[in-house]
Amino acid sequence: MASPLALPGWRHVYSGKVRDLYLPAEGPEDRMLVVASDRISAFDHVLSPGIPDKGVLLTTLSLWWFDRLAGADGGRPIPNHLLPGEVPAPVAGRAMLARRLDMLPVECVVRGYLTGSGWAEYRERGTVCGIPLPDGLADGDRLPEPLFTPAFKAQLGEHDENISYERAVELVGAEHAAALRDLSLEIYARGARTAEERGLILADTKFEFGVDEDGIVRLADEVLTSDSSRYWDAAAWANGATPAERMASFDKQPVRDWLAARWDKEGTPPELPTEVVAQTAGAYRELLERLTA
Structure with missing residues (x-):
């Protein structure tokens, strides 16, 4: 797994399979930066390579749904963790500023x-x-x-x-x-x-x-x-x-299917082929486009 980015004003505190979390480098730690990476996991392993633009696609869709559920769909507002404010330029489009819960x-x-x-x-x-x-x-x-x-x-x-x-x-x-x-x-x-x-x-x-x-x-x-x-x-x-x-x-079902047919879940998983990466990226993008169009 690649090392997390160094972001001015933030310190890295945790990396999961697909997300990185940061807290303010100084001052109150009442907020956090949630960064969605392009990493993809299956069968409890992070795979290589990642899915291009996956972090942006997932963050864009999450933010769209958070807005809908805050009342844009006509329903009652559901409280969420989002906070107003800009995210650092290196992670623009794939990060959310959130309150600590x-x-x-x-x-x-x-x-x-x-x-x-x-x-x-x-x-x-x-x-x-x-x-x-x-x-x-x-x-x-x-x-x-x-x-x-x-x-x-x-x-x-x-x-x-x-x-x-x-x-x-x-x-x-x-x-x-x-x-x-x-x-x-x-x-x-x-x-x-x-x-x-x-x-x-x-x-x-x-x-x-x-x-x-x-x-x-x-x-x-x-x-x-x-x-x-x-x-x-x-x-x-x-x-x-x-x-x-x-x-x-x-x-990511194409990833699971390809991996299940070629790997016994022991040791290091094989590298994903270009066609599976492209198919998976296309599925993520198509869902975003169909929902938000």
Whole structure:
């Protein structure tokens, strides 16, 4: 992984798989700079090369959604972590200035459609994250209603753990757990409605929230991007002949597919070929253009 940039007035404090965090070099540490890189990860490994302009594309889409959810879509304003102000020139377009929050250790997953790990569990036990579902559902089917299926946020390098709502209450308290559930389901519904208007399906997504100094729960990190959400083309979902056609997503699935076919997840992963990098960049860009046009 490349060394983080040196940014005047800021000091680097943390790097995740795809983001770098900075705090002010001097003065109060009540704000932070969240920088989205072009790095891409799969199967808990950062891969090479990165995806050109990925940081800009994801930041642009997040900021668009934050604006929509602040009331531009006609809904009630959802508090978020953004602060006004300019970001340093070297990271312009791919960074957000944000207030520091006490982050809640629950990843808020909302599933509107049956797919992925949920489909695997349903085939085995008829449930998704322990929630019983009707018999007879197929991969990619719309669920009777969106499900809030929280996860416990693991340390870097470890897998998040699906948890029950009751466990979420134990982790953050009844009041915060209810707020996370209700906010997540509301944001998903608003995002799904916007996506539908643009010929897209928001199959599932995940959110992160934190609490500010006044006790307000705020939406943080990224929101409804290709890295946090699964989008499908509505026409392909309705008319596709195979699951692969119905559920082709606007994210890093080409990377996962290529890697899974060529790597046993041991040692250093192989370098991504030019065509896979280009295909993935195209998917990120197409989603941004379709949503924001």
